Amino acid sequence: MTPVPHHLYVHVPFCRLVCAYCDFVTVGGRADDTPRYTDALLDELAVRPAPGELRTVYFGGGTPSLLSGVQVGRVISAARERWPDVALEEVTLEANPSQREAPDWSGLRAAGVTRISLGVQSLRETDLVALARGHSASEARGAFASARESGFENISIDLIYGIPGQSLADWRAGLEAALELGPDHVSCYALQLALSPDEWAAPPRPGALRWRNRMVPRQDDELASDQYRLTEDVLAAAGYRHYELSSWALPDREARHNSAYWARRAYTGIGAGAHSYDGAAERSWNVRDLDAYLLAAETGERPIADREVLDEQIRAFEAIALGLRRVDGISRTAFVGEFGHDPMERYAAGVAATVRNGLLEVEGDVIRLTSNGRLLASEVLVAFVPEPPTGSAARR
Amino acid sequence: MIPPERIRNFSIVAHIDHGKSTLADRLLEVTHTIDKRLMQSQVLDSMELEREKGITIKARAVRVHFDAADGHTYALNLIDTPGHVDFTYEVSRSLQACEGAILVVDATQGIEAQTLANVHLAMAQNLTIIPVINKIDLPSADPEMVLDELEETLAIPRQEVLLASAKDGTGVREILEAIVERVPPPAHDGRAPLAALVFDSHYDPYKGVVAYVRLAAGTLRDHDRIRFMATGAESDILELGYFRPQPVPTTRLVAGEVGYVATGLKSIREVQVGDTLTSADGGATEQLPGYQEPLPLVFAGIYPMRGDDYPELRDALDKLHLNDAGFVYEPESSVALGFGFRCGFLGLLHMEITQERLEREFDLDLIASAPSVEYRVKVLHKADELVIDNPAQMPGPGEIEQISEPWVSTQVITPTDYIGPLMELATTRRGEFQNMEYLDPRRVNMHFEMPLGELIIDFYDQLKSRSSGYASLDYSYIGYRPGDLVKLDVLVAGEPVDALSLIVHRSNAYRSGKALVDKLKELIPRQMFEVPIQAAIGSHIISRETIRAMRKNVLAKCYGGDITRKRKLLEKQKEGKQRMKRIGSVEIPQEAFLAVLRMNDGA
Incomplete structure (x- = not known):
C-alpha cells in the first residue's frame, strides 16, 4: 500500500524590514531571536503528530533566509527524525535577495534545501523603491547568481505586477529581464493592498495603512489585468507552463509543496501563525504573536490558536476553490466520487451565470476557469459558496 | 354649572x-x-x-x-x-x-x-x-x-x-x-335637534373611536344613541366628557359646549373630521356645513428594508390607519424593492411624520420611493380616465391622449432680499407667478400657481435654503390641469427599474434622465459583463451610460495554507451579493437604490 503523502510548512516570521503590503505573520527587528525560535520549532515538532510519508518541507516567511544553514539544518533533521516515513522530494526556502542579509547559500544547500524561492518582486528600481523593498535590482541578480553558483538547480522567483507607476511596457521589460536569469519557476502576484478589516489577518501597522491608502488610488485594475494577460503570453512563449493562477514552471519544476495545498493533501504547519490541515475534516492554526508562540512552544505544548471542523459542504467548496486555482481545473467524476454530487448542479443558477459570462468552462470531465475567469476567480468561486446553515441566517 | x-x-x-x-x-x-x-x-x-x-x-x-x-x-x-x-x-x-x-x-x-x-x-x-x-x-x-x-x-x-x-x-x-x-358666547339652542361638529377623533383600544365635538344645537346625554350623518355609523355612547386636560366624564353636554364622545366604534373612518353627530332617532335633518372627505394628495411606495419585515410593516400600517383617517395604503410590489405598500398622505409633512412613526414606534427600517401625485390619464379610444399614483403603472406614451396633474395655489412670504432666487425656484418648478404684495417694506407675499408634483419634490427644502430659512410657504389644492407630462423610465441592462420611474414635464425629462443615469453609473458596482444604463421615454432613449465589465477580482496569493481566511472572504462576498437587489442579471446594492431615491428628493 502506498503511504499517504504528508507535507511540512515551517513559518519563519523574522524580517529586517517588514513590507507595507505584506499580510503574512511577520516581525521586524527581532532577528536576534532566531536561535530561540529554532529551539521552539523543534519543541513544537516534538509534540506534533507525524502521520503519513513526509514528501516536502517549505520554509516560508517572513524571511526564512535570515536563519543560518545550521538552524535550517536542525529543523530538517528534526523533521526527518520525527517522521517514521520520509521520502523528501522538495525542500523549499524563501530567500530575500538583499546584500545586507545575504543568505547562507552553501550552508542552506548543505542543510538539505533543494529549492529556493527568491523574493525578487521586480527588476525595475522605481518599483523596488515604491515597494520599499530594501534591495536593488542588481542585488537581486547577484543573489540569483550566487544561489545558482552554490548549486541550487531549482530556483523560483516572485514578481509583483499592479504596482502604481508600472506600465504595461515596464512589466514586459521586467518579465523579460527576469527570464534572462533563467528561473525554473515564476510566481507572479498582483499587488493586493487590502484596506478593509475583513481582509486583514491582523491589523497592519499605522504606517503600512497610510502607505496603502496612498497607493490604492493609484492602482488600476484594467492595467493589472492587461499585465496578467501579457504574463501568460510572455511566459508561455518562453516555455513556462501556466499551472496555477499565479504560478508558471518549466517542465517538471512545478512547486510540489504548494501543489499539495491545491490538492487538499494533509500538511503540518509549525511556527507562529502556521496553518495545518489533517487531509480530512480539520484545519487548525497556531498563535500569531511571536512571544506567545515562543512561550507556549517552550512549555511543551502545541501553540494552537484555534481549529475548525469542516462539514461536507465546506470540504466540497474547498475542493472547488482550490481545484479551480489549478489551470487544469477539477475532474467532475473525481468530485462526484468524493462528494456524491456534481459541482455544476448544486448551485446551478449562479454557476450557470459564470459559464454564460465566459468565466468558467466545462470540457468533457474537466471544469476549469477560462482565461477571463482566472482574473475573476473570486467572482466565480462565490457562486459555489455554500448557503449558511439556516440558523445563522436569521440575523435579527 | x-x-x-x-x-x-x-x-x-x-x-x-x-x-x-x-x-x-x-x-x-x-x-x-x-x-x-x-x-x-x-x-x-x-x-x-x-x-x-x-x-x-x-x-x-x-x-x-x-x-x-x-x-x-x-x-x-x-x-x-x-x-x-x-x-x-x-x-x-x-x-x-x-x-x-x-x-x-x-x-x-x-x-x-x-x-x-x-x-x-x-x-x-x-x-x-x-x-x-x-x-x-x-x-x-x-x-x-x-x-x-x-x-x-x-x-x-x-x-x-x-x-x-x-x-x-x-x-x-x-x-x-x-x-x-x-369673543361672543356660543349660540345655545339646547332644544333644537342635536347637531355636533366632529372636529377631531382618535382611536382608543379600550373605548373605540373617540370623537371630539362642538355642540352646535341640542343636548347630548351619556346614554344617547348617536349617528354620524356623513358616514351613517351609529353607536351607543360609552362615555361623554370634557378635558381639563385629563378626561372628565359628565352626564350631558349642551349646545355651545365642547367635549368628547367615546363611541366604541372600531374604525376611525366611521368618524370623519367635519362630520355631524346627531341623535340616532329624530336627529338633525341637515349636516353642519363644510364636510369634506379626506383627500390624499401625496403618494409614495413604502417598502421594508428587509423583505422579512413585510408582515410587521403591514401590522404597523394597520395600526396607524386606525388612528389617521387622512392616510390610505394598499399592497404593491416592485421588482427592485420587493413587497411593500402604496401609501397616500395629506401632504409632504404628513408623509414624513407617518414614515417616522413607522420607523420609531414600530422599529422598522423602510425605503420610500420618490413621492408622487395622482395623475389622471385619458387613454386613446377609451371613455374612462385612469387614475395613476405610481409612475410605474403609467401606460406607454403611444396609448396616452392626455395626462392631467393636480395644481396648487401657493403663497410664499419672504424678506425682499430673496425675491429673485425664490422667483427663479418657482419658475423652474413650472410655477406661474400671480402677484406679489408688500407686507411691510422688508417683506413680501408672493402668489404662484404650480403643479403639486413639482412642489412635493424638495421644493420646501429649496425654499428654505435659498432664503436662509426666512421664507415660509402655504399651499392649497386648486384642481387638475392638463400638462405635457411624460413617464421617464430607467433601464439597467435593458430592464426597466420600476421603483425609479418618474413622471416629469417633457422639458425636464432630459435633465432628470441624465442625472439618474449618471448617479446609477457611479453607484452600481462593475459586473462580470458590461451594463448599459439608459433613461427612456417609451422606446426613445434620452440618456445612456455604460458600466464597463469588471476585469479583475482574484485573491492572487494563498497565505501559507490559510484556506480558512480565503473562504471567509468569499463567504462575506456572497453575503454581500445576497443582500443586493437583482434587476435582470445585474446585482445592485440596496444602498444604490437608496441613494438614487434620496437624489429624487433632492434633485
Missing part, C-alpha cells in the same frame, strides 16, 4: 415656533387647570413626535375655568389646531368649532405664510380675532414692525393688539380677559 353665556370657545393660530404651545401651557397654569409643578412642558402636544418637531398634529380641546375681572367664572374651551399646511382642512374644522381665535405672532419674526392662511380661514368663518405679539421679552423683538404688518396685511388696528411673553407670563391674564370681553 356655568351658564352658556359664560362659555367661550377659541383657538390659537400661530406659526411653528411662534409660541402657541407655550402660551397654551401658560393659560392652563394661570387658570389653575394644571399644577405648575406637574406641568410637563407643552401639555397639549401629546405625541412625542409633535414635541420634537414643534408642531401639533392632533387637535385637542381643553376646558379651563377663569375668574374674570367682572367677578364671574367663565368656562373657556381651548381648541388646539394643527399648525401645518398639510392639515388645512383639520384646522378649518377646529376653527368652525370656535367663536374666536388668538392670533399669535412672534415679535422677532413677523407674520408667516401659514399663519396668514389660517387667519384668513378664521376671518372667513367670522371668528373674533385677538391679535397677540408674543416673545416681547427677547432683545431682538420688534413689536412695532409686527404692528405695522398686522395693520397692513390684515387691517388690524394697533390698539387691539396685545403684547405678551408666554415664556415669562407677561400679558397672559390680559389675553384671558380679552377672550371673555371680545
Whole structure:
C-alpha cells in the first residue's frame, strides 16, 4: 500500500524590514531571536503528530533566509527524525535577495534545501523603491547568481505586477529581464493592498495603512489585468507552463509543496501563525504573536490558536476553490466520487451565470476557469459558496 | 354649572415656533387647570413626535375655568389646531368649532405664510380675532414692525393688539380677559335637534373611536344613541366628557359646549373630521356645513428594508390607519424593492411624520420611493380616465391622449432680499407667478400657481435654503390641469427599474434622465459583463451610460495554507451579493437604490 503523502510548512516570521503590503505573520527587528525560535520549532515538532510519508518541507516567511544553514539544518533533521516515513522530494526556502542579509547559500544547500524561492518582486528600481523593498535590482541578480553558483538547480522567483507607476511596457521589460536569469519557476502576484478589516489577518501597522491608502488610488485594475494577460503570453512563449493562477514552471519544476495545498493533501504547519490541515475534516492554526508562540512552544505544548471542523459542504467548496486555482481545473467524476454530487448542479443558477459570462468552462470531465475567469476567480468561486446553515441566517 | 353665556370657545393660530404651545401651557397654569409643578412642558402636544418637531398634529380641546375681572367664572374651551399646511382642512374644522381665535405672532419674526392662511380661514368663518405679539421679552423683538404688518396685511388696528411673553407670563391674564370681553358666547339652542361638529377623533383600544365635538344645537346625554350623518355609523355612547386636560366624564353636554364622545366604534373612518353627530332617532335633518372627505394628495411606495419585515410593516400600517383617517395604503410590489405598500398622505409633512412613526414606534427600517401625485390619464379610444399614483403603472406614451396633474395655489412670504432666487425656484418648478404684495417694506407675499408634483419634490427644502430659512410657504389644492407630462423610465441592462420611474414635464425629462443615469453609473458596482444604463421615454432613449465589465477580482496569493481566511472572504462576498437587489442579471446594492431615491428628493 502506498503511504499517504504528508507535507511540512515551517513559518519563519523574522524580517529586517517588514513590507507595507505584506499580510503574512511577520516581525521586524527581532532577528536576534532566531536561535530561540529554532529551539521552539523543534519543541513544537516534538509534540506534533507525524502521520503519513513526509514528501516536502517549505520554509516560508517572513524571511526564512535570515536563519543560518545550521538552524535550517536542525529543523530538517528534526523533521526527518520525527517522521517514521520520509521520502523528501522538495525542500523549499524563501530567500530575500538583499546584500545586507545575504543568505547562507552553501550552508542552506548543505542543510538539505533543494529549492529556493527568491523574493525578487521586480527588476525595475522605481518599483523596488515604491515597494520599499530594501534591495536593488542588481542585488537581486547577484543573489540569483550566487544561489545558482552554490548549486541550487531549482530556483523560483516572485514578481509583483499592479504596482502604481508600472506600465504595461515596464512589466514586459521586467518579465523579460527576469527570464534572462533563467528561473525554473515564476510566481507572479498582483499587488493586493487590502484596506478593509475583513481582509486583514491582523491589523497592519499605522504606517503600512497610510502607505496603502496612498497607493490604492493609484492602482488600476484594467492595467493589472492587461499585465496578467501579457504574463501568460510572455511566459508561455518562453516555455513556462501556466499551472496555477499565479504560478508558471518549466517542465517538471512545478512547486510540489504548494501543489499539495491545491490538492487538499494533509500538511503540518509549525511556527507562529502556521496553518495545518489533517487531509480530512480539520484545519487548525497556531498563535500569531511571536512571544506567545515562543512561550507556549517552550512549555511543551502545541501553540494552537484555534481549529475548525469542516462539514461536507465546506470540504466540497474547498475542493472547488482550490481545484479551480489549478489551470487544469477539477475532474467532475473525481468530485462526484468524493462528494456524491456534481459541482455544476448544486448551485446551478449562479454557476450557470459564470459559464454564460465566459468565466468558467466545462470540457468533457474537466471544469476549469477560462482565461477571463482566472482574473475573476473570486467572482466565480462565490457562486459555489455554500448557503449558511439556516440558523445563522436569521440575523435579527 | 356655568351658564352658556359664560362659555367661550377659541383657538390659537400661530406659526411653528411662534409660541402657541407655550402660551397654551401658560393659560392652563394661570387658570389653575394644571399644577405648575406637574406641568410637563407643552401639555397639549401629546405625541412625542409633535414635541420634537414643534408642531401639533392632533387637535385637542381643553376646558379651563377663569375668574374674570367682572367677578364671574367663565368656562373657556381651548381648541388646539394643527399648525401645518398639510392639515388645512383639520384646522378649518377646529376653527368652525370656535367663536374666536388668538392670533399669535412672534415679535422677532413677523407674520408667516401659514399663519396668514389660517387667519384668513378664521376671518372667513367670522371668528373674533385677538391679535397677540408674543416673545416681547427677547432683545431682538420688534413689536412695532409686527404692528405695522398686522395693520397692513390684515387691517388690524394697533390698539387691539396685545403684547405678551408666554415664556415669562407677561400679558397672559390680559389675553384671558380679552377672550371673555371680545369673543361672543356660543349660540345655545339646547332644544333644537342635536347637531355636533366632529372636529377631531382618535382611536382608543379600550373605548373605540373617540370623537371630539362642538355642540352646535341640542343636548347630548351619556346614554344617547348617536349617528354620524356623513358616514351613517351609529353607536351607543360609552362615555361623554370634557378635558381639563385629563378626561372628565359628565352626564350631558349642551349646545355651545365642547367635549368628547367615546363611541366604541372600531374604525376611525366611521368618524370623519367635519362630520355631524346627531341623535340616532329624530336627529338633525341637515349636516353642519363644510364636510369634506379626506383627500390624499401625496403618494409614495413604502417598502421594508428587509423583505422579512413585510408582515410587521403591514401590522404597523394597520395600526396607524386606525388612528389617521387622512392616510390610505394598499399592497404593491416592485421588482427592485420587493413587497411593500402604496401609501397616500395629506401632504409632504404628513408623509414624513407617518414614515417616522413607522420607523420609531414600530422599529422598522423602510425605503420610500420618490413621492408622487395622482395623475389622471385619458387613454386613446377609451371613455374612462385612469387614475395613476405610481409612475410605474403609467401606460406607454403611444396609448396616452392626455395626462392631467393636480395644481396648487401657493403663497410664499419672504424678506425682499430673496425675491429673485425664490422667483427663479418657482419658475423652474413650472410655477406661474400671480402677484406679489408688500407686507411691510422688508417683506413680501408672493402668489404662484404650480403643479403639486413639482412642489412635493424638495421644493420646501429649496425654499428654505435659498432664503436662509426666512421664507415660509402655504399651499392649497386648486384642481387638475392638463400638462405635457411624460413617464421617464430607467433601464439597467435593458430592464426597466420600476421603483425609479418618474413622471416629469417633457422639458425636464432630459435633465432628470441624465442625472439618474449618471448617479446609477457611479453607484452600481462593475459586473462580470458590461451594463448599459439608459433613461427612456417609451422606446426613445434620452440618456445612456455604460458600466464597463469588471476585469479583475482574484485573491492572487494563498497565505501559507490559510484556506480558512480565503473562504471567509468569499463567504462575506456572497453575503454581500445576497443582500443586493437583482434587476435582470445585474446585482445592485440596496444602498444604490437608496441613494438614487434620496437624489429624487433632492434633485
